Protein backbone atom coordinates (compact mmCIF):
# COMPACT_ATOMS: atom_id res chain seq x y z
CA UNK A 1 0.00 0.00 0.00
CA UNK A 2 1.21 3.49 -0.84
CA UNK A 3 1.52 5.70 2.23
CA UNK A 4 1.23 9.42 2.27
CA UNK A 5 3.99 10.87 4.53
CA UNK A 6 1.84 13.79 5.62
CA UNK A 7 -1.06 11.59 6.65
CA UNK A 8 1.28 9.30 8.56
CA UNK A 9 2.61 12.22 10.59
CA UNK A 10 -0.96 13.27 11.32
CA UNK A 11 -1.55 9.77 12.62
CA UNK A 12 1.46 10.08 14.93
CA UNK A 13 0.58 13.47 16.29
CA UNK A 14 -3.15 12.96 16.68
CA UNK A 15 -3.93 9.35 17.52
CA UNK A 16 -7.60 10.24 17.97
CA UNK A 17 -7.81 11.05 14.29
CA UNK A 18 -6.27 7.78 13.23
CA UNK A 19 -9.43 6.28 11.77
CA UNK A 20 -10.14 9.30 9.62
CA UNK A 21 -6.56 9.42 8.42
CA UNK A 22 -6.51 5.69 7.64
CA UNK A 23 -9.78 5.95 5.78
CA UNK A 24 -8.38 8.66 3.58
CA UNK A 25 -5.31 6.55 2.84
CA UNK A 26 -7.34 3.56 1.72
CA UNK A 27 -9.70 5.74 -0.31
CA UNK A 28 -6.84 7.29 -2.22
CA UNK A 29 -7.73 6.61 -5.85
CA UNK A 30 -4.30 5.13 -6.55
CA UNK A 31 -4.83 2.32 -4.05
CA UNK A 32 -8.43 1.45 -4.87
CA UNK A 33 -8.83 -1.37 -7.39
CA UNK A 34 -9.66 -0.32 -10.89
CA UNK A 35 -9.77 -2.31 -14.09
CA UNK A 36 -6.47 -2.23 -15.94
CA UNK A 37 -6.99 0.26 -18.83
CA UNK A 38 -4.92 -1.87 -21.25
CA UNK A 39 -7.07 -4.88 -20.52
CA UNK A 40 -10.24 -2.80 -20.92
CA UNK A 41 -9.03 -1.67 -24.30
CA UNK A 42 -8.04 -5.15 -25.39
CA UNK A 43 -11.33 -6.75 -24.34
CA UNK A 44 -13.33 -3.94 -25.91
CA UNK A 45 -11.53 -4.50 -29.20
CA UNK A 46 -12.13 -8.25 -29.00
CA UNK A 47 -15.81 -8.12 -28.09
CA UNK A 48 -17.37 -4.86 -29.17
CA UNK A 49 -20.88 -5.94 -28.18
CA UNK A 50 -19.95 -6.00 -24.46
CA UNK A 51 -19.11 -3.04 -22.27
CA UNK A 52 -15.88 -2.94 -20.27
CA UNK A 53 -15.64 0.83 -19.96
CA UNK A 54 -16.61 2.15 -16.55
CA UNK A 55 -17.83 5.50 -17.86
CA UNK A 56 -20.29 3.69 -20.14
CA UNK A 57 -22.03 1.84 -17.32
CA UNK A 58 -25.63 3.07 -17.38
CA UNK A 59 -26.80 5.15 -14.43
CA UNK A 60 -29.14 3.02 -12.38
CA UNK A 61 -31.19 2.95 -9.21
CA UNK A 62 -31.22 -0.31 -7.28
CA UNK A 63 -34.41 -1.68 -5.79
CA UNK A 64 -34.37 -0.94 -2.04
CA UNK A 65 -34.45 -4.25 -0.17
CA UNK A 66 -35.90 -2.47 2.87
CA UNK A 67 -38.97 -1.08 1.07
CA UNK A 68 -41.82 -3.58 0.81
CA UNK A 69 -44.00 -3.96 -2.27
CA UNK A 70 -46.73 -1.88 -0.63
CA UNK A 71 -44.24 0.96 -0.21
CA UNK A 72 -43.79 0.59 3.54
CA UNK A 73 -40.34 0.62 5.09
CA UNK A 74 -38.98 -2.42 6.95
CA UNK A 75 -38.24 -1.20 10.47
CA UNK A 76 -37.40 -4.32 12.44
CA UNK A 77 -35.88 -7.79 12.08
CA UNK A 78 -39.40 -9.13 12.62
CA UNK A 79 -40.80 -7.21 9.65
CA UNK A 80 -37.91 -8.43 7.53
CA UNK A 81 -38.31 -12.07 8.56
CA UNK A 82 -42.10 -12.18 8.56
CA UNK A 83 -42.79 -10.51 5.25
CA UNK A 84 -40.14 -8.63 3.28
CA UNK A 85 -37.62 -11.47 3.03
CA UNK A 86 -40.31 -13.75 1.62
CA UNK A 87 -41.35 -11.14 -0.96
CA UNK A 88 -37.81 -10.86 -2.31
CA UNK A 89 -37.30 -14.63 -2.26
CA UNK A 90 -40.49 -15.09 -4.30
CA UNK A 91 -39.37 -12.49 -6.84
CA UNK A 92 -36.09 -14.33 -7.37
CA UNK A 93 -37.92 -17.64 -7.65
CA UNK A 94 -40.43 -16.35 -10.19
CA UNK A 95 -38.16 -14.06 -12.21
CA UNK A 96 -34.60 -15.41 -11.98
CA UNK A 97 -33.79 -18.91 -10.69
CA UNK A 98 -37.18 -20.64 -10.87
CA UNK A 99 -39.31 -22.33 -8.26
CA UNK A 100 -38.37 -25.69 -6.77
CA UNK A 101 -41.08 -28.37 -6.83
CA UNK A 102 -42.97 -29.21 -3.64
CA UNK A 103 -43.34 -32.88 -4.60
CA UNK A 104 -42.68 -35.18 -1.67
CA UNK A 105 -39.66 -37.45 -1.90
CA UNK A 106 -37.64 -39.67 0.36
CA UNK A 107 -33.90 -39.47 0.75
CA UNK A 108 -31.31 -41.96 1.88
CA UNK A 109 -27.53 -42.26 1.72
CA UNK A 110 -25.33 -45.19 0.83
CA UNK A 111 -21.62 -45.42 1.51
CA UNK A 112 -19.73 -46.81 -1.48
CA UNK A 113 -16.11 -46.45 -0.29
CA UNK A 114 -14.18 -45.40 2.81
CA UNK A 115 -10.63 -44.60 3.93
CA UNK A 116 -10.33 -44.11 7.69
CA UNK A 117 -6.64 -43.11 7.66
CA UNK A 118 -6.52 -40.35 5.06
CA UNK A 119 -3.70 -37.77 5.17
CA UNK A 120 -1.53 -39.57 7.72
CA UNK A 121 -4.51 -40.56 9.79
CA UNK A 122 -5.86 -37.06 10.28
CA UNK A 123 -9.09 -37.63 8.34
CA UNK A 124 -11.67 -40.13 7.22
CA UNK A 125 -12.82 -39.94 3.62
CA UNK A 126 -16.03 -41.47 2.33
CA UNK A 127 -17.63 -41.74 -1.04
CA UNK A 128 -21.40 -41.57 -0.74
CA UNK A 129 -24.48 -41.78 -2.87
CA UNK A 130 -27.57 -39.64 -2.24
CA UNK A 131 -30.64 -41.60 -3.34
CA UNK A 132 -33.85 -39.69 -3.95
CA UNK A 133 -37.05 -41.71 -4.31
CA UNK A 134 -40.53 -40.77 -5.47
CA UNK A 135 -42.86 -43.79 -5.50
CA UNK A 136 -40.95 -46.56 -7.24
CA UNK A 137 -38.68 -44.22 -9.18
CA UNK A 138 -35.24 -43.23 -7.97
CA UNK A 139 -32.44 -40.81 -8.83
CA UNK A 140 -28.99 -40.72 -7.33
CA UNK A 141 -25.84 -38.64 -7.34
CA UNK A 142 -22.42 -39.30 -5.75
CA UNK A 143 -20.55 -37.05 -3.35
CA UNK A 144 -17.40 -37.29 -1.26
CA UNK A 145 -17.00 -36.32 2.41
CA UNK A 146 -13.89 -35.83 4.55
CA UNK A 147 -14.12 -35.68 8.36
CA UNK A 148 -11.49 -34.85 10.94
CA UNK A 149 -10.35 -37.83 12.99
CA UNK A 150 -8.85 -36.06 15.99
CA UNK A 151 -10.86 -32.93 16.55
CA UNK A 152 -11.70 -32.17 20.19
CA UNK A 153 -15.36 -31.57 19.28
CA UNK A 154 -17.75 -31.15 16.34
CA UNK A 155 -16.14 -29.14 13.53
CA UNK A 156 -17.42 -26.67 10.96
CA UNK A 157 -17.56 -27.83 7.33
CA UNK A 158 -17.50 -26.53 3.76
CA UNK A 159 -19.69 -28.02 1.03
CA UNK A 160 -18.11 -27.27 -2.33
CA UNK A 161 -20.27 -27.28 -5.45
CA UNK A 162 -17.86 -28.49 -8.12
CA UNK A 163 -18.92 -27.19 -11.53
CA UNK A 164 -15.89 -28.67 -13.31
CA UNK A 165 -15.63 -32.37 -12.53
CA UNK A 166 -16.27 -35.06 -9.97
CA UNK A 167 -13.40 -35.88 -7.62
CA UNK A 168 -13.83 -39.52 -6.51
CA UNK A 169 -12.46 -40.55 -3.10
CA UNK A 170 -9.49 -42.36 -4.65
CA UNK A 171 -8.50 -39.28 -6.65
CA UNK A 172 -8.83 -36.95 -3.65
CA UNK A 173 -6.52 -39.25 -1.66
CA UNK A 174 -4.00 -39.52 -4.43
CA UNK A 175 -3.32 -35.95 -5.45
CA UNK A 176 -4.22 -32.52 -4.15
CA UNK A 177 -6.43 -30.32 -6.26
CA UNK A 178 -6.40 -26.52 -5.82
CA UNK A 179 -10.04 -26.34 -6.93
CA UNK A 180 -11.07 -28.41 -3.91
CA UNK A 181 -8.01 -28.66 -1.62
CA UNK A 182 -9.21 -31.29 0.83
CA UNK A 183 -6.06 -31.50 2.92
CA UNK A 184 -6.03 -27.76 3.41
CA UNK A 185 -9.56 -27.88 4.85
CA UNK A 186 -8.56 -30.69 7.21
CA UNK A 187 -5.40 -28.84 8.31
CA UNK A 188 -7.48 -25.78 9.07
CA UNK A 189 -10.02 -27.73 11.10
CA UNK A 190 -12.85 -28.00 8.58
CA UNK A 191 -14.66 -31.10 7.36
CA UNK A 192 -15.56 -30.88 3.69
CA UNK A 193 -17.82 -32.44 1.09
CA UNK A 194 -18.21 -32.02 -2.64
CA UNK A 195 -20.30 -33.18 -5.59
CA UNK A 196 -20.30 -32.46 -9.31
CA UNK A 197 -23.09 -30.30 -10.72
CA UNK A 198 -23.64 -32.33 -13.89
CA UNK A 199 -24.30 -35.47 -11.87
CA UNK A 200 -27.36 -33.68 -10.51
CA UNK A 201 -28.51 -31.76 -13.55
CA UNK A 202 -26.41 -31.94 -16.73
CA UNK A 203 -24.78 -28.61 -17.47
CA UNK A 204 -25.94 -28.35 -21.07
CA UNK A 205 -28.85 -26.86 -22.95
CA UNK A 206 -30.36 -30.20 -23.87
CA UNK A 207 -29.59 -32.19 -20.73
CA UNK A 208 -32.98 -31.84 -19.04
CA UNK A 209 -34.14 -35.44 -19.58
CA UNK A 210 -31.22 -36.89 -17.58
CA UNK A 211 -31.39 -34.53 -14.60
CA UNK A 212 -33.11 -34.21 -11.26
CA UNK A 213 -35.58 -31.63 -12.57
CA UNK A 214 -37.00 -34.06 -15.10
CA UNK A 215 -37.02 -36.78 -12.45
CA UNK A 216 -39.19 -34.58 -10.20
CA UNK A 217 -41.49 -33.68 -13.10
CA UNK A 218 -41.72 -37.35 -14.18
CA UNK A 219 -40.45 -36.35 -17.62
CA UNK A 220 -42.84 -33.43 -18.19
CA UNK A 221 -41.18 -30.33 -19.63
CA UNK A 222 -40.53 -27.47 -17.18
CA UNK A 223 -42.96 -24.55 -17.19
CA UNK A 224 -41.60 -21.03 -17.49
CA UNK A 225 -41.06 -20.41 -13.79
CA UNK A 226 -39.96 -23.91 -12.75
CA UNK A 227 -36.47 -24.33 -11.24
CA UNK A 228 -33.50 -24.44 -13.55
CA UNK A 229 -30.03 -25.98 -13.20
CA UNK A 230 -28.53 -23.42 -10.77
CA UNK A 231 -31.39 -24.02 -8.37
CA UNK A 232 -31.17 -27.78 -8.86
CA UNK A 233 -27.44 -27.77 -8.02
CA UNK A 234 -28.15 -25.66 -4.94
CA UNK A 235 -30.84 -28.14 -3.93
CA UNK A 236 -28.26 -30.91 -4.13
CA UNK A 237 -25.96 -28.95 -1.79
CA UNK A 238 -28.82 -28.98 0.70
CA UNK A 239 -29.11 -32.76 0.39
CA UNK A 240 -25.40 -33.07 1.17
CA UNK A 241 -26.05 -30.87 4.20
CA UNK A 242 -28.86 -33.28 5.18
CA UNK A 243 -26.18 -35.95 5.30
CA UNK A 244 -23.69 -33.83 7.26
CA UNK A 245 -26.44 -33.27 9.85
CA UNK A 246 -26.32 -36.98 10.64
CA UNK A 247 -22.57 -36.97 11.39
CA UNK A 248 -21.60 -36.44 15.04
CA UNK A 249 -18.17 -34.98 14.31
CA UNK A 250 -19.73 -32.13 12.28
CA UNK A 251 -21.53 -29.13 13.73
CA UNK A 252 -24.26 -28.65 11.11
CA UNK A 253 -24.98 -25.12 12.32
CA UNK A 254 -21.51 -24.13 11.07
CA UNK A 255 -21.55 -25.24 7.44
CA UNK A 256 -20.54 -22.99 4.54
CA UNK A 257 -21.52 -23.56 0.91
CA UNK A 258 -19.05 -22.57 -1.79
CA UNK A 259 -18.68 -22.47 -5.53
CA UNK A 260 -16.77 -20.89 -8.39
CA UNK A 261 -18.28 -19.06 -11.33
CA UNK A 262 -21.54 -20.85 -12.21
CA UNK A 263 -20.94 -22.76 -8.97
CA UNK A 264 -20.62 -19.38 -7.19
CA UNK A 265 -23.98 -18.24 -8.57
CA UNK A 266 -25.30 -21.51 -7.21
CA UNK A 267 -23.77 -21.20 -3.74
CA UNK A 268 -25.43 -17.82 -3.23
CA UNK A 269 -28.83 -19.06 -4.33
CA UNK A 270 -28.41 -22.27 -2.30
CA UNK A 271 -28.00 -20.16 0.85
CA UNK A 272 -31.04 -18.04 -0.04
CA UNK A 273 -33.23 -21.13 -0.36
CA UNK A 274 -31.76 -22.95 2.63
CA UNK A 275 -31.22 -20.91 5.78
CA UNK A 276 -29.25 -23.70 7.43
CA UNK A 277 -26.12 -22.61 5.53
CA UNK A 278 -24.07 -20.38 7.83
CA UNK A 279 -21.98 -18.79 5.05
CA UNK A 280 -22.08 -18.60 1.27
CA UNK A 281 -18.79 -18.20 -0.59
CA UNK A 282 -19.11 -17.06 -4.17
CA UNK A 283 -15.90 -16.98 -6.22
CA UNK A 284 -15.80 -15.04 -9.51
CA UNK A 285 -19.55 -15.58 -9.86
CA UNK A 286 -20.36 -12.54 -12.03
CA UNK A 287 -23.67 -12.15 -13.84
CA UNK A 288 -26.54 -13.93 -12.09
CA UNK A 289 -24.22 -14.32 -9.08
CA UNK A 290 -22.75 -11.49 -7.03
CA UNK A 291 -22.52 -8.89 -9.82
CA UNK A 292 -25.24 -6.27 -10.18
CA UNK A 293 -27.24 -6.95 -13.36
CA UNK A 294 -28.03 -3.26 -13.83
CA UNK A 295 -24.37 -2.42 -14.48
CA UNK A 296 -24.44 -4.59 -17.61
CA UNK A 297 -20.64 -4.64 -17.44
CA UNK A 298 -18.99 -7.67 -19.07
CA UNK A 299 -21.52 -10.48 -19.25
CA UNK A 300 -25.12 -9.30 -19.60
CA UNK A 301 -28.55 -10.81 -18.96
CA UNK A 302 -29.02 -11.12 -22.71
CA UNK A 303 -25.81 -13.05 -23.21
CA UNK A 304 -26.12 -15.35 -20.19
CA UNK A 305 -29.74 -16.30 -20.80
CA UNK A 306 -29.11 -17.04 -24.46
CA UNK A 307 -25.86 -18.98 -23.92
CA UNK A 308 -27.09 -20.88 -20.86
CA UNK A 309 -30.90 -21.13 -21.16
CA UNK A 310 -30.94 -24.01 -18.66
CA UNK A 311 -29.52 -21.90 -15.79
CA UNK A 312 -32.33 -19.38 -15.27
CA UNK A 313 -36.09 -19.53 -15.59
CA UNK A 314 -37.69 -18.00 -18.66
CA UNK A 315 -38.74 -14.60 -17.19
CA UNK A 316 -35.10 -13.63 -16.54
CA UNK A 317 -34.44 -13.63 -20.29
CA UNK A 318 -37.25 -11.08 -20.76
CA UNK A 319 -35.00 -8.55 -19.02
CA UNK A 320 -32.32 -8.79 -21.70
CA UNK A 321 -31.35 -5.20 -22.46
CA UNK A 322 -33.92 -4.02 -19.88
CA UNK A 323 -31.96 -4.74 -16.70
CA UNK A 324 -33.23 -1.51 -15.14
CA UNK A 325 -36.74 -3.01 -15.14
CA UNK A 326 -35.80 -6.08 -13.10
CA UNK A 327 -37.86 -6.12 -9.89
CA UNK A 328 -34.74 -7.30 -8.04
CA UNK A 329 -30.98 -7.05 -8.40
CA UNK A 330 -28.17 -9.24 -7.15
CA UNK A 331 -27.44 -7.24 -3.97
CA UNK A 332 -30.73 -8.67 -2.76
CA UNK A 333 -29.38 -12.20 -3.06
CA UNK A 334 -26.77 -11.15 -0.50
CA UNK A 335 -29.50 -9.46 1.55
CA UNK A 336 -31.48 -12.73 1.60
CA UNK A 337 -28.48 -14.47 3.16
CA UNK A 338 -28.21 -11.84 5.92
CA UNK A 339 -27.67 -11.97 8.83
CA UNK A 340 -25.54 -15.02 7.99
CA UNK A 341 -22.10 -14.72 6.39
CA UNK A 342 -21.34 -13.89 2.77
CA UNK A 343 -17.89 -13.97 1.17
CA UNK A 344 -17.28 -12.73 -2.37
CA UNK A 345 -14.01 -13.00 -4.31
CA UNK A 346 -13.06 -11.41 -7.61
CA UNK A 347 -10.04 -11.61 -9.91
CA UNK A 348 -8.28 -8.63 -11.45
CA UNK A 349 -8.39 -9.90 -15.03
CA UNK A 350 -11.86 -11.41 -14.84
CA UNK A 351 -13.68 -8.35 -16.13
CA UNK A 352 -16.32 -10.60 -17.69
CA UNK A 353 -17.55 -11.20 -14.12
CA UNK A 354 -17.46 -7.45 -13.25
CA UNK A 355 -15.40 -7.25 -10.02
CA UNK A 356 -16.75 -3.78 -9.29
CA UNK A 357 -20.33 -4.97 -9.62
CA UNK A 358 -19.58 -7.94 -7.34
CA UNK A 359 -18.21 -5.65 -4.66
CA UNK A 360 -21.00 -3.09 -5.08
CA UNK A 361 -23.58 -5.78 -4.30
CA UNK A 362 -22.14 -6.37 -0.86
CA UNK A 363 -22.21 -2.67 -0.03
CA UNK A 364 -25.78 -2.29 -1.33
CA UNK A 365 -26.88 -5.15 0.95
CA UNK A 366 -25.37 -3.51 4.04
CA UNK A 367 -28.59 -1.75 5.18
CA UNK A 368 -30.22 -5.17 5.58
CA UNK A 369 -27.40 -6.51 7.77
CA UNK A 370 -27.65 -3.32 9.77
CA UNK A 371 -31.44 -3.64 10.19
CA UNK A 372 -30.84 -7.18 11.45
CA UNK A 373 -28.38 -5.85 14.02
CA UNK A 374 -25.22 -7.06 12.27
CA UNK A 375 -22.14 -5.42 10.88
CA UNK A 376 -21.06 -5.80 7.26
CA UNK A 377 -18.87 -4.09 4.67
CA UNK A 378 -20.10 -0.56 3.96
CA UNK A 379 -17.01 1.10 2.47
CA UNK A 380 -18.17 2.29 -0.95
CA UNK A 381 -14.77 2.02 -2.65
CA UNK A 382 -13.07 -1.27 -3.40
CA UNK A 383 -9.94 -2.45 -1.59
CA UNK A 384 -6.62 -2.30 -3.46
CA UNK A 385 -5.59 -5.22 -5.65
CA UNK A 386 -4.42 -8.16 -3.58
CA UNK A 387 -6.13 -7.06 -0.39
CA UNK A 388 -8.88 -8.55 1.64
CA UNK A 389 -11.61 -6.65 3.43
CA UNK A 390 -13.67 -8.16 6.22
CA UNK A 391 -16.29 -6.50 8.34
CA UNK A 392 -18.66 -8.51 10.51
CA UNK A 393 -20.78 -10.81 8.37
CA UNK A 394 -19.23 -10.04 4.99
CA UNK A 395 -15.81 -10.39 3.41
CA UNK A 396 -14.24 -9.70 0.02
CA UNK A 397 -10.97 -9.98 -1.82
CA UNK A 398 -9.68 -9.21 -5.27
CA UNK A 399 -6.53 -11.03 -6.31
CA UNK A 400 -4.35 -10.69 -9.36
CA UNK A 401 -4.82 -13.08 -12.27
CA UNK A 402 -7.76 -14.37 -14.21
CA UNK A 403 -10.95 -16.36 -13.76
CA UNK A 404 -10.28 -19.30 -11.46
CA UNK A 405 -10.29 -20.70 -7.94
CA UNK A 406 -7.15 -21.79 -6.12
CA UNK A 407 -5.47 -22.14 -2.76
CA UNK A 408 -4.90 -18.43 -2.33
CA UNK A 409 -8.65 -17.81 -2.64
CA UNK A 410 -9.45 -20.69 -0.30
CA UNK A 411 -6.94 -19.51 2.31
CA UNK A 412 -8.45 -16.02 2.39
CA UNK A 413 -11.95 -17.43 2.48
CA UNK A 414 -11.07 -19.67 5.43
CA UNK A 415 -9.59 -16.66 7.25
CA UNK A 416 -13.03 -15.09 6.94
CA UNK A 417 -14.86 -18.31 7.83
CA UNK A 418 -12.68 -18.60 10.96
CA UNK A 419 -14.08 -15.28 12.21
CA UNK A 420 -17.66 -16.58 12.06
CA UNK A 421 -17.39 -20.33 12.53
CA UNK A 422 -14.52 -20.87 14.95
Ligand code: GTR
Pocket residue numbers: 163260261262263285286287299304
Ligand atom coordinates in the same frame (compact mmCIF):
# COMPACT_ATOMS: atom_id res chain seq x y z
C1 GTR B 1 -18.93 -18.47 -18.58
C2 GTR B 1 -20.20 -17.77 -18.20
C3 GTR B 1 -20.06 -17.20 -16.83
C4 GTR B 1 -19.42 -18.15 -15.84
C5 GTR B 1 -18.41 -19.08 -16.45
C6 GTR B 1 -18.06 -20.33 -15.63
O1 GTR B 1 -18.94 -18.94 -19.85
O2 GTR B 1 -20.43 -16.76 -19.14
O3 GTR B 1 -21.32 -16.72 -16.38
O4 GTR B 1 -20.38 -18.84 -15.14
O5 GTR B 1 -18.77 -19.53 -17.68
O6 GTR B 1 -18.91 -20.95 -15.00
O7 GTR B 1 -16.88 -20.68 -15.65
